[in-house]
Amino acid sequence: MDNVILAVLAHPDDAEFLCAGTLIRLQREHGFQVHIASMTPGDCGSAEQLPEVISAVRRGEGAAAAAVIGGAYHCLEERDLLIVYGERALEKVTRLLRRVQPSIILTHSPSDYMLDHEQTSVIVRAAAFAAPIPNFLADRKLGKVLPHIPHLYYCDPIEGKDPLGREIPPGFCIDVSAVISTKAEMLAHHASQRDWLLKHHGMDQYLQAMKDSAAQRGKQAGVAYAEGFRQHLGHSYPQDNLLGKWLGALTL
Numbered sequence: 618m619d620n621v622i623l624a625v626l627a628h629p630d631d632a633e634f635l636c637a638g639t640l641i642r643l644q645r646e647h648g649f650q651v652h653i654a655s656m657t658p659g660d661c662g663s664a665e666q667l668p669e670v671i672s673a674v675r676r677g678e679g680a681a682a683a684a685v686i687g688g689a690y691h692c693l694e695e696r697d698l699l700i701v702y703g704e705r706a707l708e709k710v711t712r713l714l715r716r717v718q719p720s721i722i723l724t725h726s727p728s729d730y731m732l733d734h735e736q737t738s739v740i741v742r743a744a745a746f747a748a749p750i751p752n753f754l755a756d757r758k759l760g761k762v763l764p765h766i767p768h769l770y771y772c773d774p775i776e777g778k779d780p781l782g783r784e785i786p787p788g789f790c791i792d793v794s795a796v797i798s799t800k801a802e803m804l805a806h807h808a809s810q811r812d813w814l815l816k817h818h819g820m821d822q823y824l825q826a827m828k829d830s831a832a833q834r835g836k837q838a839g840v841a842y843a844e845g846f847r848q849h850l851g852h853s854y855p856q857d858n859l860l861g862k863w864l865g866a867l868t869l
């Protein structure tokens with residue numbers, strides 16, 4: 618459908634870090650129906666709570682964050698550090714795509730700081746290709762095929778760099794200056810992660826970290842806050858910048 622966007626990212630708070638400003642704008646300015654999916658419930662995101670306990674907390678946080686913009690949260694129930702491109706994950710994401718019928722899909726950069734993100738990226742890329750193919754796992758009734766491959770975009774990698782520390786410049790940026798406080802409000806719903814990030818990543822004030830990276834992209838794009846994206850432009854994927862048409866693409 619024209620006004621449906623789906624973000625499929627690895628962990629429950631990734632969308633709020635990487636692309637929530639864009640989701641907010643599409644919802645507010647163009648009435649988009651927003652879906653946010655995580656591949657896992659974030660079961661390793663605690664040093665104190667058992668996997669099933671922290672998973673339940675984080676599913677709730679993901680749903681609460683999405684609800685800020687009237688969006689739906691989906692958990693695909695893979696497990697942290699175990700996201701792998703393969704039949705099971707591809708079937709799950711394809712099934713979700715056929716249920717949601719998005720015109721635009723957002724996922725992780727193919728190069729990112731951890732393998733869960735990189736594997737999610739290839740799974741989503743493959744699912745976007747599979748979702749319009751009627752014979753793909755036809756015996757499993759994955760749902761109504763998409764009319765065509767949706768527009769696929771990669772968010773910035775974490776800290777804008779690949780695993781070797783090299784900068785990955787965005788293809789274009791979306792101005793999120795006017796919605797940065799709502800983006801922070803969504804991220805703040807992931808309260809369980811503040812303590813975890815402090816302990817494991819040595820990163821306090823995760824709201825500030827999100828704002829800092831959006832400010833860095835904003836500075837490059839000539840606005841206060843921005844989010845960076847690259848479009849998947851391989852053969853058979855849509856070539857026009859639909860996201861840029863909706864929200865205005867800022868080039869660096």
Ligand SMILES: [Zn+2]
Nearest residue numbers: 627628631734
């Ligand atoms: Zn993540």
